[in-house]
Amino acid sequence: MKAASGVAYFLIFGLAMIHGLVVAVRWxxxxxxxxxxxxxxxICPVLIYLFITRYSIFKKTCTSCPGE
Numbered sequence: 001m002k003a004a005s006g007v008a009y010f011l012i013f014g015l016a017m018i019h020g021l022v023v024a025v026r027w028x029x030x031x032x033x034x035x036x037x038x039x040x041x042x043i044c045p046v047l048i049y050l051f052i053t054r055y056s057i058f059k060k061t062c063t064s065c066p067g068e
Contacts, residue, residue: 010055017051020044 023037024044033041052058 013050016040017047020047
């Protein structure tokens, strides 16, 4: 059950991240956004921070690149 919920959270996070980047590009190009898309645009920096600290190779516990 714990593994299934972890996969579900990762999928929801990934979809929010991808759609957040699409909304950011649309906003940058000057398109009109819906009200809820402004909320997604506001949390886009938080999503990027969570991605860097939790899922990327830049997290503190990453062992793929041994330090010297």
